[in-house]
Structures are given as structure tokens and as C-alpha cells.
Amino acid sequence: MSADIKKVVLAYSGGLDTSIILKWLQEVYNCEVVTFTADLGQGEELEPARRKAEMLGIKEIFIEDLREEFVRDYVFPMFRANTVYEGQYLLGTSIARPLIAKRQIEIAREVGGDAVCHGATGKGNDQVRFELGYYALNPQIKVIAPWREWDLSSRTKLIEFAEKHQIPIPKDKRGESPFSVDANLLHTSSEGKALEDPWEMAEEYVYSRTDSPLNAPDEPEYIEVEFEKGDPVAINGVAMSPATLLEALNTYGKRHGIGRLDLLENRFVGMKSRGIYETPGGTILLAAHRGIEQVTLDKGAMHLKDEIMPKYAEVIYNGFWFSPEREMMQALIDKSQEFVAGTVRLMLFKGGVHVVGRKSQNSLYSMEHVTFEEDSVYDQRDAQGFIKLNALRLQLLKQRGKITEPPSHD
Numbered sequence: 129m130s131a132d133i134k135k136v137v138l139a140y141s142g143g144l145d146t147s148i149i150l151k152w153l154q155e156v157y158n159c160e161v162v163t164f165t166a167d168l169g170q171g172e173e174l175e176p177a178r179r180k181a182e183m184l185g186i187k188e189i190f191i192e193d194l195r196e197e198f199v200r201d202y203v204f205p206m207f208r209a210n211t212v213y214e215g216q217y218l219l220g221t222s223i224a225r226p227l228i229a230k231r232q233i234e235i236a237r238e239v240g241g242d243a244v245c246h247g248a249t250g251k252g253n254d255q256v257r258f259e260l261g262y263y264a265l266n267p268q269i270k271v272i273a274p275w276r277e278w279d280l281s282s283r284t285k286l287i288e289f290a291e292k293h294q295i296p297i298p299k300d301k302r303g304e305s306p307f308s309v310d311a312n313l314l315h316t317s318s319e320g321k322a323l324e325d326p327w328e329m330a331e332e333y334v335y336s337r338t339d340s341p342l343n344a345p346d347e348p349e350y351i352e353v354e355f356e357k358g359d360p361v362a363i364n365g366v367a368m369s370p371a372t373l374l375e376a377l378n379t380y381g382k383r384h385g386i387g388r389l390d391l392l393e394n395r396f397v398g399m400k401s402r403g404i405y406e407t408p409g410g411t412i413l414l415a416a417h418r419g420i421e422q423v424t425l426d427k428g429a430m431h432l433k434d435e436i437m438p439k440y441a442e443v444i445y446n447g448f449w450f451s452p453e454r455e456m457m458q459a460l461i462d463k464s465q466e467f468v469a470g471t472v473r474l475m476l477f478k479g480g481v482h483v484v485g486r487k488s489q490n491s492l493y494s495m496e497h498v499t500f501e502e503d504s505v506y507d508q509r510d511a512q513g514f515i516k517l518n519a520l521r522l523q524l525l526k527q528r529g530k531i532t533e534p535p536s537h538d
Contacts, residue, residue, distance in 0.1 A: 133270055135160045136243040137236045139228055139258070142177025144297060146247045148286055149274045150184055151293045153245060157272070162188040162239050166228050169195045169313025169371065180296070190235055195313055198227055199370035203314055206444060207413055208358040208468075209433065209461045210421075213441040216391055218407045218414065220315025225254060226449035229261025233269065243270035250276045253396050257447030264450035307334065307404075313374055315387075315407040326392050326402045337378065337406035341385030341479030348477035350484070351380060353416040355472070358465030360413060374409045381408020384476040396446045412474065412481050419472040419483035424490045429464045436460070 136153055140146045140163035153161050163181045165174055174191050181189050202223050213219055232244045244262055248254035255273055262269050280286050290297050306322040316337045323330060332340060354362040361367060363376055381387050387408035395401050421430060440457045448454055470488025474481055494505075 133157050133159045133243045133272070135162060135236075135239065135241040136245050136272060137162045137164055137232050137239070137241045138245045139232055139247065140165050140177060140181060141247070142174070142180050144286070144290060144295070147180060147184065147295050148280070148289055149245065149247050150181070150186070151295060152274055152278060152280075152289070153272065154185070156278075159243075160188075161186055162190070162235065162241060164190045164228075164232055164235050165192070166231060167191070167193045167195060168198050168224050168227070169375070170311040172311075184295070188239055190231075192231065194227060194231065195371040196369060198224065199313060199374050202227055202449075203374065203410075204359045204370060205458060205462070207410070207417055208465050209437050209440050209457070210414060210418060211437060211441045211444065212414075213445045214391070214393055216389055217393060217403075217405065217445075218315065218389075218410045219441065219444055220312065220405065220407055220410065221254070221310050221317050222257065222445045222447070223314065223449075224312045225257035225447065226261050229258050230265060233262060233265040236266070236269065243272055245272040245274065248273070248275065251397065251399070252401075253445070253447070256396055257449075260447040261450060309336075311337075313371060313378070314410050315405055318404040319401060323402055323404055330390060330404045334404050335388065335406060338382050338388055338408050339385050341388075344383065344385040344478050348475045349380065349384065350473060350475055351412075352471050352473050353377075353413075354470070355417070355420045356469050358417070358462070358468040360416065374413070377409030377412045379409075380476055381412050381481075384481075385479040386476060386481050387411035388479070412476070415481045415483055416472040416474055417468075419474070419486045420468055420470050420488065422483075423486045423493050424468045424470060424488045425464065426492065433461065433464055 136157065136159055138146065138150060138153065138161055140150065142165060150161055150163065153159060163177075163186050165177045167174055178189055178191055206219065206223055211219060213222075229244075235241070236244055246255065246258040248258060250273070255276075259271050259273070262271055274280075280289055287297060289295075307318045308320045310317045318330075318334050322328075323334065352364050353360050354365070359370070360373055360377075363373060368376060387406055387410065389405040389407070390402075391405060392400055392402050425433075436457055440454070440461070443449075443451065443454045443457070467490040469490055470486065472483060473485035475484045476482075
């Protein structure tokens with residue numbers, strides 16, 4: 129714990145935990161606190177965060193709408209790679225942390241801050257993601273992680289601290305909260321408490337971004353998503369900004385119960401955790417992007433992307449967004465997207481999203497070559513030499529086996 133910190137920029141949600149952290153910083157470090165609240169599309173009113181910060185004596189308050197930057201510069205580049213962690217997770221929490229860290233560092237530079245602070249616990253991934261971002265962007269910055277420093281080790285102690293300092297406590301936070309929620313425009317993540325037993329099915333009340341697939345419309349809905357250079361730009365012929373488009377996909381996904389995931393994942397810090405994720409728009413976007421790549425991307429490029437994708441996903445999950453390896457992979461991915469343009473038609477129905485059509489001016493699909501009818505572009509006899517050349521090493525292996533086969537003792 130450093131005693132020479134004069135001004136710290138706190139990632140501030142306005143909730144109970146970060147409000148306690150705010151007061152704790154003032155008491156323990158005796159420093160000036162600047163609050164930063166990012167609107168990433170979490171769907172909450174942010175002005176209460178301003179009022180609470182003012183009530184706690186904060187003079188410099190930053191509340192910023194980062195939704196367009198979030199989707200344009202973080203979500204869309206990630207989706208160009210069809211990024212999925214451990215086969216299922218669309219990285220909704222992971223991809224938000226680099227942007228928050230970047231703005232904290234920028235604000236610290238603007239206001240003359242010498243430290244930054246986050247509210248992530250010492251057990252989770254977010255502490256790593258925030259701090260790797262901080263140090264990548266400012267190697268000299270001081271980082272304060274209260275959950276690794278203070279002695280407020282239980283909910284009871286947190287409540288007592290809040291009451292002592294007259295910090296407003298939401299009624300539902302006085303007892304054991306059923307689970308914790310993190311949200312942004314891409315997804316909602318629910319973890320802990322009532323969700324900790326991986327055998328117990330999550331109750332319906334856990335889900336806030338999606339209607340139950342059981343109650344979804346009994347008729348399918350069809351939409352068309354248009355792409356340019358690997359990014360979606362329009363739905364049903366209507367051009368939209370990145371954040372507006374993702375929000376529209378979220379609305380479609382919610383109505384049809386799309387994007388629910390119950391996952392037991394491997395955290396970077398070593399333990400397993402259970403999360404309930406809702407990514408309605410992202411699930412639709414992933415299917416649509418795969419669909420347009422099917423018709424525009426060369427086999428070699430597509431397979432190479434699929435090979436590096438798990439590594440790319442792990443890099444983002446672990447918090448290395450600003451690393452050279454992520455930037456190198458991003459350059460490869462973006463190069464592959466130069467001709468990924470066109471339109472994908474999707475069917476949304478009862479929790480599922482299905483590609484049912486795709487077209488592109490850059491299509492590599494040739495009906496002349498694949499037709500079962502007579503054609504003049506493909507000589508089927510050419511396949512004989514192709515097969516023989518590919519079979520050659522298998523034949524040689526088999527012949528060697530016969531030569532070295534031990535004699536029979538029959």
C-alpha cells in the first residue's frame with residue numbers, strides 16, 4: 129500500500145461496492161478521487177451514479193457514453209474472428225474491460241492522476257484484465273485493488289462500513305444477494321450465490337435479456353443482415369451504426385429466446401466458475417458472420433482462421449487485448465475480411481438461429497462446378513490423379529508394414 133498517491137481514477141458503477149471503495153480510498157489513502165462511469169449499454173440509468181458521487185464529495189466526475197466505440201472497435205473486431213472461448217462463451221465481459229481500462233488511463237492523464245482503481249475481486253478474471261490493460265498503456269501507473277488490500281472480507285463488514293459512512297444501501301443488498309450481474313450491450317453475465325451449484329438449474333428469474341424459448345413465438349421470423357468487410361452494416365436493408373445494429377439484434381434475440389448459455393468455465397486464475405450468460409444479438413451475429421464467410425472466404429483462409437481462433441479467444445479472455453500477439457492475429461483476421469461482403473438470411477425460432485440463405489457479389493460458390501447435371505467446366509476424370517497422389521503415402525506405409533511384419537508361428 130503506497131502512501132504517496134495524490135489522485136486516483138476509480139472505475140465507478142454507483143453501486144454499493146464501488147461506493148464503499150470510493151469512501152475507503154478517501155479514508156485509507158487520503159487522496160483525491162475522480163470517478164469514471166462508462167455507459168457500455170448496460171441498460172441502467174447512470175445519473176444516480178453522478179448524484180451519489182457528488183454526495184460523497186467528488187468534484188471530478190466522468191460519465192461517458194462509449195457504446196458506439198465499444199461495438200465498433202472491440203465487439204466487431206472480435207466477431208470478425210468468430211471468437212468463442214471453450215467452444216461456447218462469446219466473451220461479453222472480457223471484451224468490455226480493455227475499453228474501460230483505456231479510458232481510465234486517458235482520464236488519469238487528463239486530470240493529473242497518479243493511480244487507477246477497480247472493484248474486481250481477488251478471485252476473478254477481471255482484476256487481471258483491468259490491470260494488464262493499465263500497465264500496457266501506462267507502465268508507470270499505480271494500481272489500487274481494494275479487494276486484495278482491505279479487511280472488509282464479508283458482506284456484513286461491507287454493510288457496516290456503508291452504514292458508518294452513511295452510504296445508501298439498496299434494500300435487496302442488505303441480505304445475501306441471489307447472484308451478481310454484469311451487463312453491457314453485448315451480453316449479461318450472472319454468477320455466484322444461487323448459481324454456484326453446477327447441478328442446479330438456473331431459475332427463470334435469472335434471465336433478463338431473453339424471453340424463455342418455451343414462450344417464444346410459435347412462428348419463425350426471418351431477417352437479413354448485410355455485411356461489408358466482415359462487419360454488419362444493415363438489417364433488412366436499413367443501414368445502422370454499430371451500437372444501433374447490435375441493439376436491434378438484441379431485440380430480435382430477446383423475443384425468440386436466443387443466446388442463453390449455462391457454462392462451467394476455466395478462469396485464468398486457475399479455478400472453475402459457473403456463469404449464466406445471455407448474448408442474444410451476438411449469437412445471431414456469429415451465425416450470420418459464419419454464413420457470409422461460407423460464400424466469400426477461401427478454404428485455406430477459413431481453415432487458418434478456425435485454427436487460430438481458440439488462441440485469439442484465450443488471449444482476449446485472459447486480458448491481453450493490448451498485447452502484440454492479439455494485434456498480430458487481428459491483422460491476419462482483418463486481412464481475411466476484405467471480400468467478406470453480402471447478405472445473409474436467418475430464421476429465428478424458439479431459441480435457435482439458422483442460416484437459410486446467403487448471397488454476395490464476391491461469392492466463390494460456383495453452381496456450374498457443383499451441379500449434379502451435365503457441365504462443361506469440370507472433368508471428373510481429373511479426380512483420379514488427385515486421389516492417387518494423395519493415396520501414395522498411405523500405400524507406401526502399408527507396404528512397409530508388410531515388409532516388416534514378423535513371421536507367423538502358426
